[in-house]
Structure formats: structure tokens, C-alpha cells
Amino acid sequence: MTTVLVVATGWDAQDWADRIAALLPGHRVLSAERDGSYSGPASDLTEVRYLLAWRPPQPLLDSLPNLAAIFSLGAGVDHLMSLRLPDVPVARIVDPDLTSRMAEYVVWQVLHHHRLGPAYVRQQKAHIWRELDQPAAAEITVGILGFGHLGERAAAALAPLGFRLRGWTRTARTHSVELFHGADGLQPFLAGTDILVSLLPLTPETRGLVDRRVLGALRRTGPLGGAIYINAGRGGTQVEADIVAALADGTLAGASIDVVSSEPLAPDSPLWDFDNVVVTPHAAASSEAHALAAQIAAQIAAHERGETLVNLVERRRGY
Amino acid sequence: MTTVLVVATGWDAQDWADRIAALLPGHRVLSAERDGSYSGPASDLTEVRYLLAWRPPQPLLDSLPNLAAIFSLGAGVDHLMSLRLPDVPVARIVDPDLTSRMAEYVVWQVLHHHRLGPAYVRQQKAHIWRELDQPAAAEITVGILGFGHLGERAAAALAPLGFRLRGWTRTARTHSVELFHGADGLQPFLAGTDILVSLLPLTPETRGLVDRRVLGALRRTGPLGGAIYINAGRGGTQVEADIVAALADGTLAGASIDVVSSEPLAPDSPLWDFDNVVVTPHAAASSEAHALAAQIAAQIAAHERGETLVNLVERRRGY
Numbered sequence: 001m002t003t004v005l006v007v008a009t010g011w012d013a014q015d016w017a018d019r020i021a022a023l024l025p026g027h028r029v030l031s032a033e034r035d036g037s038y039s040g041p042a043s044d045l046t047e048v049r050y051l052l053a054w055r056p057p058q059p060l061l062d063s064l065p066n067l068a069a070i071f072s073l074g075a076g077v078d079h080l081m082s083l084r085l086p087d088v089p090v091a092r093i094v095d096p097d098l099t100s101r102m103a104e105y106v107v108w109q110v111l112h113h114h115r116l117g118p119a120y121v122r123q124q125k126a127h128i129w130r131e132l133d134q135p136a137a138a139e140i141t142v143g144i145l146g147f148g149h150l151g152e153r154a155a156a157a158l159a160p161l162g163f164r165l166r167g168w169t170r171t172a173r174t175h176s177v178e179l180f181h182g183a184d185g186l187q188p189f190l191a192g193t194d195i196l197v198s199l200l201p202l203t204p205e206t207r208g209l210v211d212r213r214v215l216g217a218l219r220r221t222g223p224l225g226g227a228i229y230i231n232a233g234r235g236g237t238q239v240e241a242d243i244v245a246a247l248a249d250g251t252l253a254g255a256s257i258d259v260v261s262s263e264p265l266a267p268d269s270p271l272w273d274f275d276n277v278v279v280t281p282h283a284a285a286s287s288e289a290h291a292l293a294a295q296i297a298a299q300i301a302a303h304e305r306g307e308t309l310v311n312l313v314e315r316r317r318g319y
Numbered sequence: 320m321t322t323v324l325v326v327a328t329g330w331d332a333q334d335w336a337d338r339i340a341a342l343l344p345g346h347r348v349l350s351a352e353r354d355g356s357y358s359g360p361a362s363d364l365t366e367v368r369y370l371l372a373w374r375p376p377q378p379l380l381d382s383l384p385n386l387a388a389i390f391s392l393g394a395g396v397d398h399l400m401s402l403r404l405p406d407v408p409v410a411r412i413v414d415p416d417l418t419s420r421m422a423e424y425v426v427w428q429v430l431h432h433h434r435l436g437p438a439y440v441r442q443q444k445a446h447i448w449r450e451l452d453q454p455a456a457a458e459i460t461v462g463i464l465g466f467g468h469l470g471e472r473a474a475a476a477l478a479p480l481g482f483r484l485r486g487w488t489r490t491a492r493t494h495s496v497e498l499f500h501g502a503d504g505l506q507p508f509l510a511g512t513d514i515l516v517s518l519l520p521l522t523p524e525t526r527g528l529v530d531r532r533v534l535g536a537l538r539r540t541g542p543l544g545g546a547i548y549i550n551a552g553r554g555g556t557q558v559e560a561d562i563v564a565a566l567a568d569g570t571l572a573g574a575s576i577d578v579v580s581s582e583p584l585a586p587d588s589p590l591w592d593f594d595n596v597v598v599t600p601h602a603a604a605s606s607e608a609h610a611l612a613a614q615i616a617a618q619i620a621a622h623e624r625g626e627t628l629v630n631l632v633e634r635r636r637g638y
Binding site for chain 1: 434448455479480583591597601605
């Protein structure tokens with residue numbers, strides 16, 4: 001009987017294990033404790049073929065000699081890439097549901113800033129009924145930093161609304177959306193961007209990438225009266241002190257922060273209190289467990305039939 | 320020389336007149352005062368062929384013996400239909416820009432409630448970082464009350480996000496979106512709607528239509544914990560005291576109010592202060608004057624070439 005282990009440090013792995021067990025009859029599905037340790041007999045671990053993991057502890061990883069594949073329980077894989085991993089395929093979640101939710105979040109927050117949400121919230125608080133000059137979507141360029149699978153989907157949701165779009169990628173590629181790439185492409189990408197949407201993965205190259213210099217390079221002469229920064233990717237890609245400074249000095253006219261470098265966001269962070277900043281608790285692409293579980297179960301079943309796994313992480317580049 | 324008159328009661332008609340004059344060289348373009356009166360010689364009025372009007376005073380309308388057509392300066396025409404109009408065609412604005420803006424507003428507000436915006440705003444104020452259960456768009460039915468040109472466009476913008484959609488119209492028609500119609504269709508339409516988006520025109524039939532009974536008929540068992548009401552149509556179609564009561568007793572879990580029966584919204588209205596209500600100042604589909612002016616100028620030029628006007632109001636039904 002094939003053994004599957006679920007490790008979801010800080011979360012309830014049993015819930016995941018129950019879902020996977022229901023989807024894969026004839027499999028033994030084990031779950032680790034909330035702290036990531038496994039409390040059953042060590043002999044269980046030697047039988048584990050498939051690992052479903054969110055922030056697995058290194059010692060647990062080191063005790064799985066018969067592992068065949070690892071499935072990340074999140075869209076990001078930086079929680080795995082920082083570890084010493086066994087030499088097995090690592091698959092990420094590319095879930096239509098998760099992708100849709102991310103697109104929803106991006107559209108919601110782009111519209112919130114574009115449609116002058118923060119100003120209207122201020123007016124509502126003061127009981128003021130006064131229409132403000134509203135630019136057209138076609139006057140606004142949304143630049144997607146990290147134009148991968150999620151970025152494409154977000155762009156597809158923004159396009160029908162009439163926004164101008166551009167994207168930035170690590171390496172050159174082509175797409176119907178205008179793309180810039182690499183270190184040389186970053187400055188021209190930013191210079192024509194009014195609303196920056198970051199969907200970057202966290203890698204050694206992207207850590208701290210969104211800093212004062214990047215924020216300062218955004219277009220501030222557009223009709224929104226300043227640049228907007230939306231991060232629905234990974235908190236570690238931004239320098240939060242620089243974001244606070246850019247908001248304080250007007251370099252940024254607004255921001256939506258769904259992720260921070262150390263979550264939860266500290267209660268005394270100045271980010272909470274800007275009235276032109278929306279803070280959400282890493283909720284942009286939260287998925288319902290059942291959709292994700294079905295995808296992973298299907299991958300396990302395919303692998304057992306000898307098929308190739310999909311959505312694999314490229315270990316060398318780190319995502 | 321053909322004479323055009325612009326009346327924009329409460330607004331600056333001169334701005335419109337300048338735009339139209341620039342677009343129609345060889346025409347004489349007059350403008351009324353902010354109170355809707357005309358301060359030039361009465362002989363000017365006898366020459367007026369085309370009237371661009373927002374809330375024109377009845378006496379002014381009665382002094383235009385050579386009028387050929389009236390162009391409403393807004394998407395709604397209730398400001399005209401309550402008057403005694405000369406027997407000439409009345410054209411409304413069906414402007415792609417205006418239609419896009421309306422779709423933007425509807426998507427923005429549907430996402431705001433769907434993505435638990437009010438709850439996250441409360442958490443942000445309290446510096447609380449806690450992810451909430453997020454339903455999928457496919458679990459939510461958005462019902463568009465008044466499924467005409469604007470409703471179709473809003474539905475087209477919501478569909479790619481995965482929402483279930485339905486519409487209600489006065490008379491039977493067919494569309495890829497499931498439609499209900501007439502008095503008999505209203506109850507079943509409401510019973511399956513989680514988020515009600517009203518884009519109704521204001522007519523004698525729709526005045527006060529959205530009342531306690533209608534709000535109480537919405538589905539409240541959906542994943543949002545209650546029904547949501549969004550009005551981007553006309554304020555006169557709703558009974559505001561009933562909305563306040565429905566919010567107070569939980570019949571409504573949230574609302575977005577862009578229009579009210581008497582604008583501006585009174586400073587002491589309870590609507591301002593609900594933390595699950597978004598109030599915007601009739602800003603859903605504000606258009607840039609230049610786009611609308613170009614459309615009206617094109618219609619005037621076409622009419623002068625002997626072509627038929629488009630986007631005409633059906634006088635009998637009132638919109």
C-alpha cells in the first residue's frame with residue numbers, strides 16, 4: 001500500500017490528509033503534527049512515497065528514504081527551496097481556482113485605486129458627496145512584475161476593462177502583452193507603469209527587489225496623481241521600510257499589501273494606518289483545500305500510472 | 320447656420336458648448352445659464368434645431384418652435400421624461416466609455432463584497448492579520464436588475480471572473496445570461512440572487528421598486544452570509560428607509576450605493592456610517608465630456624445628412 005505523508009507546519013495537516021485519503025482509496029495517508037514533527041513510528045516514514053508539504057522541517061525531510069515526489073501545498077515554493085531537498089521532482093500547485101482568485105484580487109485592487117476608492121472612503125467618512133475627476137482605464141498602464149502563469153491570467157482579467165498592460169519577466173519571452181525582461185528591461189518597464197502589480201516568486205534574485213529605487217522609477221505623472229504598488233506575490237521581494245517611506249513622501253499614491261516579509265504583519269507597522277493602503281492577510285489567492293487536494297491526488301494517481309508529473313519546479317532557477 | 324443649444328441645469332453648459340462648437344464648425348452653439356434659463360435674445364431660441372439637455376426647465380423647452388431633436392446629456396432620460404416634450408426624437412447617450420466605466424464600477428463593487436472587503440477593512444483598522452474563509456466566485460450568483468445595454472456589458476465583465484449570472488428585464492428577451500422577466504419573474508430571479516446589481520432606469524413602473532419586499536426576497540443562505548445590494552442605476556428606484564432597515568436587521572449583509580432618490584445624499588443619512596456600505600457620489604459611470612460630445616456631434620452631423628438618429632428613447636415606455 002502506497003504511503004502519502006502530509007506536513008503542513010502551522011496548519012491542520014489532518015484536514016488535508018482526510019481529503020487526500022478520500023480521493024485516493026487504497027492509499028495510506030499519514031499526517032504530521034502542527035509543529036511539523038511526526039509522532040507515529042519511524043518505520044512509517046521509511047515507507048512514504050509522496051510528500052505534501054508546507055514548510056516541512058529539515059529533519060523530517062531527511063528521514064524519508066523512499067520518497068518519489070514532493071507536492072508543495074502552496075503556489076510558491078520558496079518554503080521548500082530554502083531546504084536541502086532529496087533529489088525527487090517537486091511539483092507546485094497551478095490550480096485554476098487559485099489562479100482565478102489571484103486574478104480576482106488583482107482586478108479588485110487595481111480597480112480600487114483606479115476608481116479612487118481611498119478618496120471616496122475619506123469622503124464617506126466625512127459625509128461628503130462630491131464627484132471626483134475619474135480617468136479612463138485606457139489612460140492607466142498596469143505593469144505586472146513577474147509575468148508568469150498568474151500574471152498572464154491577471155492580465156487577461158484586466159484587459160477587457162481597458163487598462164493598458166505590460167509585463168516584466170526574468171528572461172525574454174513573447175506574449176500579446178508587451179514584455180520587458182532582465183535587469184536592463186526593468187527601468188523602461190517601470191518608467192511607463194502607473195500601477196505596479198508584483199506577482200514575483202521569492203528567489204535569491206528577487207529578494208528585496210522592490211525597494212526605494214524601484215518604487216521611485218515608477219511613473220508619477222499619470223492621471224492618478226502618483227504611482228500605485230500592489231503586492232500579491234511574496235513579501236520577501238519587497239523592502240517594507242522603503243514602501244513606508246515612499247508612501248510618506250508621496251512617491252507612492254497608494255498601495256495594496258497582501259504579503260509582507262514576516263507574516264503576520266507586526267501590529268505596530270505603519271502600513272496598517274495609511275488611508276491609501278489596503279492591507280489583506282495573505283488572502284489574495286487562498287484556495288479552498290478541496291480543489292487543491294483534487295489536483296494533487298490526480299498527480300499522484302498519474303505518477304503511479306507511470307505518467308510524467310506536471311507543474312514541476314525547475315530546481316536550478318528556484319521556482 | 321444651424322443653431323445648437325446646450326442646457327445643463329446645475330452644471331457648466333459653456334464647457335459643453337465649446338466642445339460641440341469645436342466638433343461642428345459652421346454651427347452656432349448657444350449655452351444656457353446654470354439655472355437653465357437663456358439670457359440672450361428670445362429670437363435666438365426660435366432658431367434652435369438641436370437641444371443638448373440635462374434637466375431643462377419646461378419654459379425653455381416650450382420656447383423652441385423649430386426643434387428637430389433632443390440629446391440627453393446623461394445615460395438616463397428620466398430627467399426629460401417627466402417633462403412635456405415637443406414631438407421630436409429624443410436620443411440618449413450610449414457611450415462605450417460610459418458603458419465601460421459602469422462595468423468597472425460593477426466589477427469593483429461586486430469584488431469588494433465578494434472578497435470580504437468590509438471585513439478586511441475592519442481588521443485593518445484593528446491591526447488584525449487573519450485570513451477569512453473565501454468563497455469562490457462560482458458559488459456566488461450576481462443578479463442584474465434591468466438587464467439592458469449597461470447590464471449586458473457588466474455581465475460580460477463579470478463572467479470571466481467566474482460568477483454565476485442572471486438578469487431581470489421588463490419584457491421577455493433571450494441572452495446567453497439566464498433571464499427572468501416581468502412581475503412574475505421577479506420573485507424567482509431574486510430568490511437565486513446573492514448579489515443584486517440594479518441598473519434600472521427610472522420610470523413610473525420602477526419608482527420605489529427596490530423596497531423591503533424585494534430586498535427580503537434575495538437569497539441569504541449563500542456563502543457571503545447575507546445578500547448584497549449594489550445600485551448604480553437610479554436612486555428613485557429604491558426606498559432608502561427600507562435599505563437602512565434591511566442593513567440594520569441583517570437582511571442585507573452589505574451594499575454599494577452610488578445613487579439616491581435625492582442627491583446629494585443628506586449629511587445625516589444613516590447610509591454613510593454602515594461599515595459594510597460603500598457610498599459613492601453618482602460616480603459609477605461619469606464620463607469624460609469629450610467622449611460624449613463627440614458622440615452627440617456625430618449624431619447631429621448624421622441627422623443633417625438625412626440619416627436616422629440612433630439610441631432613441633421609446634417615448635411610450637419612457638426609456
